[in-house]
Amino acid sequence: MAYMFLVLPALSCATAISERQMSAQENTLQKSRNEQEGDHRPLVLVHRLPTFSLLSSDSLLIHFRLLDPVASAADEPLQEFLPRHGQSIRALLCLGPTPLKADILDLLPSLQLVAACSAGVDHIDLAECHRRGIAVTNAGTAFSEDVADYAVALLLDVLRRVSAANRFVRSGLWPQKPDYPLGSKLWGKRVGIVGLGSIGSEVAKRLVAFDCRIAYNSRAKKPSSPYTYYDNVCDLAVNSDVLITCCALTSETRHIINKDVLTALGKEGIIINVGRGPLIDEKELVQYLVQGEIGGAGLDVFEKEPYVPTELFELDNVVLSPHLAVLTPESFEALHELVIANLKAFFSNKPLLSPVRLD
Amino acid sequence: MAYMFLVLPALSCATAISERQMSAQENTLQKSRNEQEGDHRPLVLVHRLPTFSLLSSDSLLIHFRLLDPVASAADEPLQEFLPRHGQSIRALLCLGPTPLKADILDLLPSLQLVAACSAGVDHIDLAECHRRGIAVTNAGTAFSEDVADYAVALLLDVLRRVSAANRFVRSGLWPQKPDYPLGSKLWGKRVGIVGLGSIGSEVAKRLVAFDCRIAYNSRAKKPSSPYTYYDNVCDLAVNSDVLITCCALTSETRHIINKDVLTALGKEGIIINVGRGPLIDEKELVQYLVQGEIGGAGLDVFEKEPYVPTELFELDNVVLSPHLAVLTPESFEALHELVIANLKAFFSNKPLLSPVRLD
Known part of the structure; x- marks a missing residue:
């Protein structure tokens, strides 16, 4: 039930993840191909506190374009960033215990999916998501x-x-x-x-x-x-x-x-x-x-x-201990695969793998 | 396989043991009855290093008289104590990793049983015991x-x-x-x-x-x-x-x-x-x-x-950790009961409960 902390630079984790990662060179090639082909990768908004870094984004980038307000505009508040960039966003990747309440949801009128990276989702206003018809997925049994x-x-x-x-x-x-x-x-x-x-x-x-x-x-x-x-x-x-x-x-x-x-x-x-x-x-x-x-x-x-x-x-x-019960390279990798699978399922209108019950 | 350390004053252990102990008063009465009846309790030699105290001896004392050279004559070497007191000793209770080799066995010509309080018995010269026809018991599966x-x-x-x-x-x-x-x-x-x-x-x-x-x-x-x-x-x-x-x-x-x-x-x-x-x-x-x-x-x-x-x-x-894998009040109590059962079996010519194979 613990949060998944997607934190840098957890060395042993980075090592484990890298085994299944495409190399940086391969990713660059893939990104280049995507660009040449007009880049049909669906757009996913990354929602995170500045202290939660997106580790190992390369395999995500094969399938999705990531819009990361923290990385894109370090000093720009979400309340200014999202009205300009968030209107067409359909899917959001929520890292760690980053709060997701009505104030943010109001700025994302097209949102249909919140893919959380934790088993517990008490940081997300589930009732508000339910009211707006937004599906939520969590880490399922990965941890x-x-x-x-x-x-x-x-x-x-x-x-x-x-x-x-x-x-x-x-x-x-x-x-x-x-x-x-x-x-x-x-x-x-x-x-x-x-x-x-x-x-x-x-x-x-x-x-x-x-x-x-x-x-x-x-x-x-x-x-x-x-x-x-x-x-x-x-x-x-x-x-x-x-x-x-x-x-x-x-x-x-x-x-x-x-x-x-x-x-x-x-x-x-x-x-x-x-x-x-x-x-x-x-x-x-x-x-x-x-x-x-x-x-x-x-x-x-x-x-x-x-x-x-x-x-x-x-x-x-x-x-x-510092909230580490979920943290092993193996569970991290399982989560990573699950998040990608949920996002891919969403964008191809297939059933989500680990939906959270909202009713 | 770890040694049993019969150490004072491990508080939680003493507390647990006391639940099954006869009260001090009951023991005094029992001892008094034994004395009035001529005290037919068999004699058991306690073999221990001075750092290993005999915890919770009361229930042992109901059944056996204990001869403890360390307590009896703190400054007298075993080489002097045993020739005077050890000639008729048939059973020895060996605490913790106290070495028991030929030099001590030589001083105990009537010895027939070594009751060890540990699972491992590498501190006891088993070949020498075997040669002399001395049986050895250990902590069996108590730990x-x-x-x-x-x-x-x-x-x-x-x-x-x-x-x-x-x-x-x-x-x-x-x-x-x-x-x-x-x-x-x-x-x-x-x-x-x-x-x-x-x-x-x-x-x-x-x-x-x-x-x-x-x-x-x-x-x-x-x-x-x-x-x-x-x-x-x-x-x-x-x-x-x-x-x-x-x-x-x-x-x-x-x-x-x-x-x-x-x-x-x-x-x-x-x-x-x-x-x-x-x-x-x-x-x-x-x-x-x-x-x-x-x-x-x-x-x-x-x-x-x-x-x-x-x-x-x-x-x-x-x-x-300091060699404590065996140490809980519960295993200590199980050992205590096993040691008494082995000694009682020995003195009544019944099969030992946890004999060590010597061949």
Whole structure:
């Protein structure tokens, strides 16, 4: 459910992507051919914050002309750029968590498709898109495996104190202090998954192999799921040693993990968040952690990224990461292919591959 | 395969153990009854380095009298203590990696059982025990789940850079550097397991749930195993993205991961060691890591514990921990019950629960 950050210059990613990229020379030739032939490539507007760079645009450029206001006119506000250039734009590529609300949509009267590069689309005004008949696609399941792997990684790290142990060894303290504190066993733990979508299901599949007992909460019971269903998160928390939040951020799920849920989870309880920061009432969570009212936390997402409450920096039972659960070269490549496939499908009037339900 | 460190004052462990312990009061009553009845509890010698404390001896004391030279005579060498007290000793409880060789066995002419508290027993001279008709028991499979969990934790941490990301966030750098380097996907990785015993099998079971492709090397092909077998570690390494060492340390497996294997594993290869430090030629491994000739490492064990090569402290692609893969309160409790069960079986002439093969 995490955002896809299309950021420069992530070296290992760039390396992986380059394997399937056409070489720069080939692209230049292709672009030259396109130009000679009158360039029939459809136009796609790139919508991004200046901090989100469009990495690996070459394979996109084979199929599409990209209009990138940030690159084209660094100092020109969208409110001036779009009225001049955006009137005929039918498709928009939305990078990372760049907000897309009515103010921008108003400037794009021909828009029919928003291709988002993230699994979660809470930065896009879906109701407004629906009202205007604009389709939205997201990253689909391109990130599900990586996010699920990362949820398990955070859980193992918190329970078994991997990062804390690593700090301990690197500090050179082991010879002086042989009695490193014990971690806690994963085997047999009761794990409550908040949101049993594609990511939650992948998390469950992995944790079954560790003989964890899985339960879940979601909008409705999933008839095909073998796991115990709780229709509210508090009941799930009471019956869980661990909660893992994997659901989409919506007005219903904002602060779904609140004070009551944290109390229900209890002093030994662990919370893992690979969804969105605002799924948890962060202020309450920090208090619970600082006061030892909860057992530990593994957090990849935060309410005000990139700002992380500094009270957490001192706690050994907390593992923090900079919203990277989705980020591997492999998932990046899968996303890249999916975005191109969605745009190609749109421009040839074929069914979209990963449409977001808007009703 | 890692040692069991019976260390004081690991708080969380002590807490967990106490749940199944008789209360101090009950124990005192039991001891008093034993004394009134002439105390028929069999005598067990505790063999430990002074740094390894006997945690939670109360439930042992219900069944056995413990003779602990370290506690009894802190300054008296075993060579003086045992000739006076050890002549009739039939059973010895060996804590952690405390060496047990012929020099000690010579002083225990009545010894018939060595109950070790670790899975690996390379600190015990098994050939000498065999020659003298002394049975040896170990931790059996009490630690297998925890060690397997920890192997997966280390692998996920190295691949997805969890500890490094945690350091990055705690350093406060995220707001200045949004472009954190990508990790690498676990899904689909080719994992070679060195030693498909109880721990290796548990590792494989877990990684199958991440859709890894499992192969292994062991002394002989396991007819019941569904995984690909390689009869030498170099071939396994050539065909693996990750190697996980889970085998016992013997004269045959010392430095089983040598320069040739590391070269075969290659520049992107990851090595995880939850077995024993000397399974890997550590000097070579450090060189390969420092020079970037291998992709990364997760190491819970080292050649000269508690000393860890300081060159590793600077590397973000290395995760280090202080030999704690076996250590959870739950596995500790399982070990405790197993040790008592082995000793009780021995003293009542019943089959031992976790005998070590000595031939």
